[in-house]
Amino acid sequence: MKRVYPDPMPLRLFAALPLPDGITECLTGLQLGVPGADWRQKEALHLTLSFFGNVDNEAAEALDHELARIHCKPFDLSIRGAGHFGREEPRALWMGIDAHPSLLLLSHACERAARRAGLNIEKRSFIPHITLAYLHETPLSPIQAFERRHALFRSPDWRADRFYLYSSWKGGRGDNPYRIEAEYPLA
Template identity: 45%
Template sequence: MILFAALPVDDKLAKDLARMSKGVPGARWRPRDNLHMTLCYFGDVTLDQAEVLDDALARNPLPPVEMTVSGAGHFGKTDIHSIWTRVLPNEQITALRKACRQAAREAGINLEARKYVPHITMAYLKADAPLERIISFEERMARFTAGPQLCDQIILYSSEPKKRGANLYVPQASYPLLG
């Protein structure tokens, strides 16, 4: 089962992002239910690992965090495959990420070693998406700011591929941020 921990996006932020989600041919804009800010991607885990992960995430109370988005960017240098809006980093988000990574270590999950960029994926791109339209989108998003949104829970999602359309993200557990 493929798992990841994320902060959910509230309705107001989702509406703000939906309003901006246009102008890039070849973009497959994410549906409302798929909008989130990933804290940690665990990948394909066993049921035993998932149980240990759940226990580790549940026993680490942390305080609520504020999430503010501003601007946009893309992933991929020669093959641009997604566009996103930036989540402004803060100490609370960093602490949540560290807690999720620690929980993964306790569960024996080997994590990818890639640079972490707090973001919300807005769209995945087809190979022929025009670069000039991606750049234009990012320039338009440079003036975009939304939030802060108060996040009072972490959600552990599973990702289930579908034959057509976006993967189905299913909440498996939630962990209140109360500390």
């Protein structure tokens, strides 16, 4: 995974599950009715397993090696319901994921891999979700209406058979560009 990354933009890494095209099409069809929502583009939709933050090239190599050692069988997932982050000031609108035991194990395995690679990652509770939009001064009532409309939403199941190490560069508003740095099949 030897790469030279553009300077001065910091390299940010995270592990995530990709979404099949049918699922992303379904999700982008839900993206309406919330003023102030900065809806995510289809290409930016994913299920984050673990966020590693800013990582230099040497640590990225070690992380890649450790993530490649993870063993997990493929498993099925589905999206269920909607919610938001930010109680007082809503900041993100999301669709929930059924918390399959293998999904939770894979997320924890990614965190352990990062620690073995020498990264000090922030310990957060893993809340399986797909961010649909970032919110900017959005009133609570349309967010709650969106959540009520999609409370019983359930996507078709899909098979998680691989995960990726992604890089991103924090830019201005809107989606940050993502690049797949490595692929890890589940077997």
